[in-house]
Amino acid sequence: MTGPMMWTDGNMLGGPLHDVFRPDVTAAMAGCSNCGWTGPMAGVRVFDHAPGVVARCATCDQVLLRMVHGPGRAWLDLRGLSYLQLPMTEET
């Protein structure tokens, strides 16, 4: 592989995060706690060629979200996000 572009975008977070978030996380809006960027999770930079999944802010590179999938359990760190706004269906 060549070049520093080793990431895909947040559209591929749907797979690893499907067990954690019932609503679709790629359609969620997010805020970066470091630089204040806001936008869709689909637009973050995802490094998935790693021992875990790392999503970074496309503006400042700060780690927004990390996930490790082990046998029978997963660890999730969301500290880099100032918020996550998830699309929820209205239940009436």
Place this chain on the structure above:
Amino acid sequence: MRCAPQRPAAAGKGMAANPADQRLGVVVDGSDEDQEELRGHLRDQRGAGTAGGAAWAIVQLHDQGEISNDTLYRIRRDLDLEDSGCQIWVGLFRRRGRGYRGAVRQAERCADPSLNTGSETMGTVSPGFRGRRVRPGPELPPGQYLVEDFPVLSAGPTPRIDLNKWELTITTQTGQQHRWDWDAFRALPTQSPTVDIHCVTKWSKLGTNWEGVSLDTLLDGIETNASFATAESYGGYTTNLPLEDLLDGQAWIAYRFGGEELEPIHGGPARLLVPHLYFWKSAKWVRGIRLMNQDEPGFWESLGYHNYGDPWREQRYWGD
């Protein structure tokens, strides 16, 4: 018979390294009578139960290497299942806590095939797919596969480091700093270790050639009674290990791989090389080693990966 026994997952000499934790598991999905028969016929039973309507049992076999057709036949014969309509799944299942989770889950899958619960049981095999690996060889830690190429894994973008600004800093627990710029670093005596490397994502490379400065050389003359070290990288990555694991010829700051300058995607200009631990500890783009009195879990160690990471004891995750 409804179905022939399936080939087991991940058989190979390497898997026998930890016999206390692994047993050949047999899962039988059949009628209640069949299951009763199974329980009655087990030899060397290490555990048994039912889950999802199938019986599972763990059977100790003496030859834990290749699972041959003869062995499978012997299992069916010993369990008196030759003529029954039972489906049998045979595989290497791993013990966790008090049960054999893999075997239990496989039994649940027998009842509900839509439950594909994960990596310990074998997925649908695609014929002829081998991936990048070569045949598993000798001397591999448990769960590892040999690869021919050099996979690139990264938690972030490859940093662009200007050699004119590159620095390696060793900071002691008192805050004292020892610094080398690129020229000073390259003037130090070097070694050319040939080592095996093992990544927690299961690939291994044997006999890799490196050139670098031993941590014994760098720490020579630095007074410290610190017990721990944290390696810090350009780009923010960190990893921790006991200081003694950096000493006595176990670690280098490497800048050449396979006879060439270390490429940026593999950690160039220089990376830490600690091959006796899982390769996430060999921090790429290293910029410093911080000696500490307290152990501080690094980037992956703080999110589920094992604090120490010995591949031979398969210490991949917390609690392993």
Place this chain on the structure above:
Amino acid sequence: MARAAVLGRLNWRAAQLVAVHGESATARTLILDAPGWPGHLPGQHVDVRLTAEDGYSTQRSYSIASAPAGARLELTVERLEDGEVSPYLADELRPGDRLELRGPIGGWFVWHPGDLDPVLLLGGGSGVVPLMAMLRTRVATGSTTPMRLVYSTRTPDTVLYGDQLRRLGERDSALRVELAYTRRAPEGWQGPVGRLDGARLTTLAWPPTDRPACFVCGPTGFAEAVANLLVDQGYAPERIKTERFGPSGA
């Protein structure tokens, strides 16, 4: 039994290769049968998992190329030189063989057939695959939504879906397909050859005042450049959705 598939859960399911269809010298379409497939929206992708006989497994993501059609779905795979998975899928997997897939995944980069706004699709290289799913779904549902595809590719030999794109462009005045060649054009080509620039884009695309829904898909460099071009030309940034294929898709 109580743990049968929960709505919305993504489980791995087995799929069988039914047939293959060559698209170019380096790409082919896999026509798969996945019993129980819940259907999908165009733009969504699947994770494909391959397991070797000794249990080694690895997975990759592929965009769905087809419109929803029961248990059938199509993936188009381009063989990447040093790929681990793509050479196997592009060359070796044979009808009758099985693999596992998980999906459909993705709720953001999707086109809903009920949307009436005009749609601008911009694809680079194999980025055209999910956009093809959108075109095919529009046709299959009988939608009359105006849709325009600008497809940037290197040479006439690298074009995917060439015949079908030609026919689509001819059948329906609300559907327009524009090819942009970056290295070499076919004999008799009148237009420019080279990377898409802002000026060329405006001649090929809906004007910004139409407020089209824009879907940009391709390698990272293409997607970033085109998204920037769109914004520069005055397209509303909130109407632009991108999907980038990094080099990790090998």
